[in-house]
Amino acid sequence: MTLMEINAGDTAWVLVSAALVFLMTPGLAFFYGGMVRVKSVLNMMMMSAITIGVVTVLWVVVGYSLTFGGDNGGVIGNFSVAGLKGLIAPDAVSGTIPTLAYVGFQLMFAIITPALISGAIADRASFRGWIVFVALWTSLVYFPVAHSVWYLDGEGGGGFIGTGIKAIDFAGGTAVHVNAGAAALALAIVLGKRVGWRKDPMRPHSLPLVVLGAGLLWFGWFGFNAGSALTAGTTAAVTFVNTQCATAAAVIGWLIVERIRHGKATTLGMASGAVAGLVAITPACGALTPVGSLILGVVAGGICAFAVSLKYKLGFDDSLDVVGVHLVGGLVGSLAIGFLGTAAAPSAVDGLFYGGGAGQLGRQALANVIVGVYSFVVAFILAKLIDLTIGFRIKEDDEVTGIDQLEHAESAYDFLAAGSGLRGPATVVRTPAPAAPVDDAPEKDASEKEGANA
Amino acid sequence: MKLITAVVKPHKLEDVRTALETFGVTGMTVTEASGYGRQKGHTEVYRGAEYEVDLVPKVRLEVVIEDGDASDVLDVIVKAAQTGKIGDGKVWVTPVETIVRVRTGEVDGDAL
Numbered sequence: 001m002t003l004m005e006i007n008a009g010d011t012a013w014v015l016v017s018a019a020l021v022f023l024m025t026p027g028l029a030f031f032y033g034g035m036v037r038v039k040s041v042l043n044m045m046m047m048s049a050i051t052i053g054v055v056t057v058l059w060v061v062v063g064y065s066l067t068f069g070g071d072n073g074g075v076i077g078n079f080s081v082a083g084l085k086g087l088i089a090p091d092a093v094s095g096t097i098p099t100l101a102y103v104g105f106q107l108m109f110a111i112i113t114p115a116l117i118s119g120a121i122a123d124r125a126s127f128r129g130w131i132v133f134v135a136l137w138t139s140l141v142y143f144p145v146a147h148s149v150w151y152l153d154g155e156g157g158g159g160f161i162g163t164g165i166k167a168i169d170f171a172g173g174t175a176v177h178v179n180a181g182a183a184a185l186a187l188a189i190v191l192g193k194r195v196g197w198r199k200d201p202m203r204p205h206s207l208p209l210v211v212l213g214a215g216l217l218w219f220g221w222f223g224f225n226a227g228s229a230l231t232a233g234t235t236a237a238v239t240f241v242n243t244q245c246a247t248a249a250a251v252i253g254w255l256i257v258e259r260i261r262h263g264k265a266t267t268l269g270m271a272s273g274a275v276a277g278l279v280a281i282t283p284a285c286g287a288l289t290p291v292g293s294l295i296l297g298v299v300a301g302g303i304c305a306f307a308v309s310l311k312y313k314l315g316f317d318d319s320l321d322v323v324g325v326h327l328v329g330g331l332v333g334s335l336a337i338g339f340l341g342t343a344a345a346p347s348a349v350d351g352l353f354y355g356g357g358a359g360q361l362g363r364q365a366l367a368n369v370i371v372g373v374y375s376f377v378v379a380f381i382l383a384k385l386i387d388l389t390i391g392f393r394i395k396e397d398d399e400v401t402g403i404d405q406l407e408h409a410e411s412a413y414d415f416l417a418a419g420s421g422l423r424g425p426a427t428v429v430r431t432p433a434p435a436a437p438v439d440d441a442p443e444k445d446a447s448e449k450e451g452a453n454a
Numbered sequence: 455m456k457l458i459t460a461v462v463k464p465h466k467l468e469d470v471r472t473a474l475e476t477f478g479v480t481g482m483t484v485t486e487a488s489g490y491g492r493q494k495g496h497t498e499v500y501r502g503a504e505y506e507v508d509l510v511p512k513v514r515l516e517v518v519i520e521d522g523d524a525s526d527v528l529d530v531i532v533k534a535a536q537t538g539k540i541g542d543g544k545v546w547v548t549p550v551e552t553i554v555r556v557r558t559g560e561v562d563g564d565a566l
Contacts, residue, residue: 201505203498203500203505204500258499258502261502262499262502262504263499264499266499266500266501268500268501269501272501305501305502308501308502309502312503321501
């Protein structure tokens with residue numbers, strides 16, 4: 001490879017896309033943060049934020065290498081580029097972009113995937129338990145799954161899901177959303193229900209924050225999907241437009257279901273429908289036409305609006321509906337390739353409706369079952385181990401008081417300043433004593449000093 | 455003297471205040487309040503989960519006036535706060551034994 005092969009347009013697009021995908025994690029923090037109660041909004045946001053720290057470090061040290069460095073049996077990479085060894089050299093090129101651009105772009109996917117899981121265990125997970133879970137799950141589940149789905153060895157081989165089963169996952173419906181959704185289900189079961197679930201009101205404390213978060217997610221998702229083309233060309237344009245089509249239609253799909261079932265089209269339903277549409281189009285954005293995307297969107301929005309009720313029927317407290325939106329939405333989008341896929345789109349596969357037979361549908365289903373089951377089982381075991389050792393669920397008293405105070409010694413909003421006076425010398429802001437010599441104005445100086453130390 | 459307490463819809467506060475000022479009432483105490491009457495709040499839906507919200511926001515307004523003004527002030531408040539829809543609120547009158555202006559020590563009528 002030589003410098004000549006780097007394309008400036010492609011590189012610019014992938015770097016910008018990486019930044020867009022990064023923005024999705026703060027967006028997710030707002031989306032989730034607005035949906036929890038006042039007493040746990042900071043913890044909810046911190047659960048997203050800490051994945052930026054933990055996963056970035058992991059990714060640089062071993063993560064990228066285990067995901068995209070070489071291949072062992074189609075399931076995992078190796079340590080050949082651990083520490084990103086050699087990747088800052090000018091001849092480290094992947095396709096038409098510097099390999100480091102790809103490293104940065106894929107890092108953002110690795111960050112947001114575990115962050116998605118956190119919505120299932122709002123209000124009740126110990127922060128250190130969560131950090132340990134993120135590190136272990138990302139290493140044991142995300143890296144091998146992303147490798148299996150996306151790694152190509154350049155000779156037509158690579159990860160067993162992408163090149164063996166030949167399931168299509170353009171930007172992460174399987175590797176990100178089904179993967180995270182299945183882990184979320186495992187965690188919701190292991191940690192158990194929130195205190196007062198189905199009895200106490202647990203309304204979202206700020207729908208404007210939810211809308212802000214959904215907006216940032218939507219914006220960033222263009223990088224997620226269209227950036228996954230890895231070139232600034234037709235494929236990026238198709239996936240960009242498909243992303244918009246499916247998301248807009250999913251908003252309508254969710255609101256129609258809501259209007260029929262509950263009589264009102266709600267703001268939370270609008271934001272949720274948008275995210276459901278984004279999730280669903282993620283695997284399929286390279287396989288569908290824009291009209292196909294509209295159909296997928298409206299169907300996915302409608303199905304997810306029903307799916308969020310599953311937790312009440314099945315009795316698990318998936319606090320913010322990670323299962324209903326991400327697991328179900330990812331599955332719908334992934335299976336839709338088997339129906340709505342067209343050879344005219346960049347992924348070049350005909351689905352059932354385009355005369356392609358049921359083969360692709362079967363491949364999509366198989367890939368998602370494998371990833372879903374693997375993620376669920378490993379997440380379940382990890383959560384149990386963490387719970388038995390350092391503890392994963394906080395105490396009932398602390399949960400009732402509020403996890404923000406317990407874990408972060410903060411509260412999000414200052415509703416009432418009364419009763420929150422400064423305490424102890426360490427917290428007093430001291431005013432510096434005047435510089436004038438003591439002899440010049442002894443009385444004034446003494447009083448000011450006294451005041452300053454009061 | 456009488457204490458008139460009115461619990462009204464928050465958006466009617468300004469109308470009531472203006473009407474009372476026009477009538478000649480010079481001061482009042484306003485508190486944010488919440489509660490419910492016959493209408494029993496309302497229902498909200500979040501991703502299909504329905505919540506009964508019993509307590510709805512209101513403002514509580516208090517004025518102390520001379521005995522002879524009570525029925526007029528009552529009228530002024532009711533007229534200004536009325537929308538004709540459910541949840542308009544309540545106004546009630548209670549006797550006041552004595553009242554003192556803190557700044558001057560003036561008592562009863564002089565303190566109003």
